[in-house]
Amino acid sequence: MARPSRLLLRLVAGALLLLAALPGGRPDLASDAAALVALRDAVGRSALPTWNASVATCNWPGVTCVAGRVDELRLPGAGLIGQIPAVVGNLTALHTLSLRFNALSGPLPDELASLVELRNLYLQNNRLDGEIPAFLANLKNLVRLNLASNQFTGGIPLELNNLSRLGTLYLENNKLTGEIPTLDNPGLVQFNVSNNQVNGSIPARLRSQPRSAFLNTGLCGGPLGLCPGEVAPTPSSEGPSASNAGGGVPESGKKKKLSGGAIAGISIGAAAFFLIVLVALVLLCRGRRLGAASAGTKQMEMGDIPEQRDKGLGDGRVNGNGAAVAATAVSAAAKSSSTSGAGTGAKKLVFFGSGRATTPFDLEDLLRASAEVLGKGTFGTAYKAVLESGMAVAVKRLKDVNLQEVEFKERIEAVGAMDHPNLVPLMAYYFSKDEKLMVYEYLPMGSLSALMHGNKGSGRTPLNWETRTGIAFAAARGLEYIHSTSPSASHGNIKSSNILLTKSYEARVSDHGLALLVGSATPSARIAGYRAPEVTDPQKVSQKADVYSFGVLLLELLTGKAPAQALMNEEGVDLPRWVQSVVREEWTAEVFDVELLRYQNVEEDMVQLLQLAIDCVAHYPDKRPSMSEVVVRIGEIQKSSISSFSQDQQRNP
The missing domain is CATH 3.80.10.10 (Ribonuclease Inhibitor)
Incomplete structure (x- = not known):
């Protein structure tokens, strides 16, 4: 048949x-x-x-x-x-x-x-x-x-x-x-x-x-190894000598020995070379000290700021480019404002309500601050600036902003008006024709991305289940608040490097509102791995697209894998599709980060959070939940986990 x-x-x-x-x-x-x-x-x-x-x-x-x-x-x-x-x-x-x-x-x-x-x-x-x-x-x-x-x-x-x-x-x-x-x-x-x-x-x-x-x-x-009859290639550093130019094997297969005089000459030459290198190093160190001593009397030009790795604000990876790097940006800004603002008065930092009451500093204080480069992110370069008072702030120097001052002011004030415990507060901003700066509260713990993927060594402290669900819940609340400010309000750049952490591991969403400020020159691939499939224009991101990005963030918390990784496995699929394929094959345990597998009493809660993440990354936007629904479901999972933990403690005191 x-x-x-x-x-x-x-x-x-x-x-x-x-x-x-x-x-x-x-x-x-x-x-x-x-x-x-x-x-x-x-x-x-x-x-x-x-x-x-x-x-x-x-x-x-x-x-x-x-x-x-x-x-x-x-x-x-x-x-x-x-x-x-x-x-x-x-x-x-x-x-x-x-x-x-x-x-x-x-x-x-x-x-x-x-x-x-x-x-x-x-x-x-x-x-x-x-x-x-x-x-x-x-x-x-x-x-x-x-x-x-x-x-x-x-x-x-x-x-x-x-x-x-x-x-x-x-x-x-x-x-x-x-x-x-x-x-x-x-x-x-x-x-x-x-x-x-x-x-x-x-x-x-x-x-x-x-x-x-x-x-x-x-x-x-x-x-x-060699095939029969195959001759090993002769290393170029051991080429034939003049007496063996024909490529034959030297007689008796022995190498010629160096004479005593040759050995003595080589030794003396090596010692002289070492002495020259040592003197050069001493002179170089002295030159650097002199350069550092004179750095306070002159300002670096804007073009001298080195490009850093593509990291978001507060990524927690200090590059150590020395003092006055952030001051370079603001000093150049002040220089540009002193020329462009002639006749109208020099421009100053503009503070928002809460920032004005608690942050007694101005542009000159930023000029004198010691600083470190945090990294180059989607919307510009971020710096940690430590004021003379000891207070630390994060300064973001924006790029690709082509707005006029009036329009910029309207949009930035909308960002400054956002007040929620799970948002990184915008303290102040500075605007001139050539420079736009934003000043934020500095969070010393850095970003979720750095915490999860920055240290894979033996000294790493694993993120437990309670911490991960707490981060997810707090970030969801921050994003829900952004969506509540307007039916069309969205973040547009949700990713783990934009989730910053306090010392108690409470999450705060950063870079909110910045998508409204940048121009169309910002590459659409800026959120590779997080971008919803329907998004083609980076300036036209919906709330449902934010939900998709947040779903990828949840998968990142659950799997421990970075979404931007080019190949999740041999088939090269992205994180959402990889998770969905594994779940379909009923290998759900294969999905979770090995650091989570020790928490056996919350396995059901882990599966529920996984299901929520899969719902968030649905291919069609109308099948995704709202952020309000997401907050409720994560809250219920948190309560269930606490209850399971309490029962486990009672059974095993």
């Missing part, structure tokens, strides 16, 4: 392709749905019961749609059994096909050659057999190809050289034979052919791969 079934599937696939070729028969979501149903009927009728007409195709488990077509099909470990049907070739808009860890068998169907948009093909850990088909070379956009742990036979096709974008090729644990062809794919960085029957010399292009890529084979060369 296997042959008629396969023949029937090929007829169905041919009919669908014929319809697609007819006028009005262009492939669309309906044709993709038909192909998915055929796939279900062929290999997963019992494994994919929810793939039916009662649910929209794009909501089927493992299916992701983009622009009205199926863009990704991910069914890892779904229990698929049988041969991959030819009809899969009708999913011509696919970018990712992942059928790994199933029980698929037989050869790869020729129709896969139609998937010309495919970037990622993951078929590892199945029972596929036959030769690796040469038609894979037609998939010109292929970046990652994983056929490991199957039963493929024959040789590695030379045609794979046509895949100019190929970066990963995993073929280990198969039954491949013959020599490895000369693979010259320019982007190939990951390769593995271990546990196969291949033999011969490893091609030069692949010899930089680790030894583990070629274990248990008949290969030689590169990391496996």
Whole structure:
């Protein structure tokens, strides 16, 4: 019965392709749905019961749609059994096909050659057999190809050289034979052919791969050692001497010894060189001291401020560029204001209500402050300035602000008017034609990003469950307050480096309102890893987009992973999709940060917070909760955790 079934599937696939070729028969979501149903009927009728007409195709488990077509099909470990049907070739808009860890068998169907948009093909850990088909070379956009742990036979096709974008090729644990062809794919960085029957010399292009890529084979060369008859290359530093210019081996294989006079000369020369270096270092140190002593009598120009790593305000990573660095910015600002403000009076710091009452300092005090660069962030460079009174403030020097003074004042006053315990308070601002400064309260604990990802050594203090939920709750309250100020109010740049912490680990949201001040020159990729999928213009961010970013923040707290990490795993998916794929596979425990696994009495609460995060990162904005709902749900999780902890204490006093 296997042959008629396969023949029937090929007829169905041919009919669908014929319809697609007819006028009005262009492939669309309906044709993709038909192909998915055929796939279900062929290999997963019992494994994919929810793939039916009662649910929209794009909501089927493992299916992701983009622009009205199926863009990704991910069914890892779904229990698929049988041969991959030819009809899969009708999913011509696919970018990712992942059928790994199933029980698929037989050869790869020729129709896969139609998937010309495919970037990622993951078929590892199945029972596929036959030769690796040469038609894979037609998939010109292929970046990652994983056929490991199957039963493929024959040789590695030379045609794979046509895949100019190929970066990963995993073929280990198969039954491949013959020599490895000369693979010259320019982007190939990951390769593995271990546990196969291949033999011969490893091609030069692949010899930089680790030894583990070629274990248990008949290969030689590169990391496996010399092949028979192969001569080790002579290091350039040990080139042939004049008496051996022909490249032959010196007589008796012995190296010539240096004479006593030569040794003495080398020793004297080395001692003289060391003395010269020592004198130069002494003179250099004295020069630096003189330079530092005269630094107080002159001001650095604005262009002398070094560029720092892309960190947000209060990131907690002091770069130690010395005193008066922040003063450089404000002194240049004062210089510009003294010229632009001629006839109108020099401009001053403008304080807001609470700041005016508790911060008796002015622009001149900032000029005299010692300071350190905190980092270069999305909206400008941040400094920690310590006033002569001992008070520390954070000064942010804005960039890409092209507003006139009246408009700038209106917008900045709206930011200054925001008053909530979970927002970093804006104390004052300074405006001139060339410089815009903002002065904030300084929080010594730095940011959540620095706390979670800055120190991975043995001295790291793990963030416990209570602290993480407290940070999540406080940040949610701060964002909820911003949304409550206006139906259109949003933050626009929620990320862990903009969540600052007090000494008691209470979270405060920073950079609120700054998205209204910067120009369109600000790159849209500024919140890579946090940006909602519908956001294309960084100046048009909605409250629902903020909710998405906050959901990513929750996932960061739960997983311990940084969302901006380029590759979460081999398949290169972002943090939300990685979490969702793991949860679908019922490997929920694999999601959580190892530092959280010790808190067994709050496992249910951890899962509830994970579910909230997944709700927040829903693909469609109208399916995401409001920040008010988020605050309520986190509050309930906190209460449940406290109750669970109390009961555990009573059981185990």
